[in-house]
Amino acid sequence: MRTQRQIVDYSLQKRAVLRDLHSGRIGTLEVCDASPYLKNAARFHGEPTDERCPVCRRDNLTLVHYIYGDELKQSAGQARKLAELPILAMTLREFQVFVVEVCRSCAWNHLAQQFVLGRDALTADEQDQGEAVAASSTAGRHRETGSSSQGWDGR
Numbered sequence: 001m002r003t004q005r006q007i008v009d010y011s012l013q014k015r016a017v018l019r020d021l022h023s024g025r026i027g028t029l030e031v032c033d034a035s036p037y038l039k040n041a042a043r044f045h046g047e048p049t050d051e052r053c054p055v056c057r058r059d060n061l062t063l064v065h066y067i068y069g070d071e072l073k074q075s076a077g078q079a080r081k082l083a084e085l086p087i088l089a090m091t092l093r094e095f096q097v098f099v100v101e102v103c104r105s106c107a108w109n110h111l112a113q114q115f116v117l118g119r120d121a122l123t124a125d126e127q128d129q130g131e132a133v134a135a136s137s138t139a140g141r142h143r144e145t146g147s148s149s150q151g152w153d154g155r
């Protein structure tokens with residue numbers, strides 16, 4: 001995503017946790033503790049990956065994107081589908097995204113990445129374009145319902 005910035009990657013921390021797990025310093029129950037809320041978020045808003053769970057290797061990891069920021073008001077702290085983020089990034093100035101990886105088999109979960117999205121990263125020109133994009137994407141959705149039956153022959 002174009003306005004993505006201040007990216008923090010947590011793969012080093014993840015490797016340290018997995019090392020401790022494999023050496024027996026910490027137990028599986030301590031790291032495979034995804035809450036019912038997180039598991040639901042993975043089920044309804046998660047982004048499937050091709051990466052196997054590093055703990056049970058039974059299932060692929062799912063990424064859940066949580067959004068935070070004052071502009072989000074009551075939506076702050078909610079999980080959103082990855083496809084919704086570029087639209088939010090065009091309408092809001094700035095918000096935080098926390099990406100959590102979850103295994104739906106064994107409940108392994110770990111913060112994978114965090115970053116900032118939003119129009120504040122764009123120049124003034126780009127911000128105008130962004131407004132047009134955001135407006136046309138909503139208009140497009142309305143149009144789809146009305147004229148989709150015409151297809152290409154309608155011209």
Ligand SMILES: [Zn+2]
Pocket residue numbers: 053054055056057058059103104105106107108
């Ligand atoms: Zn697992």
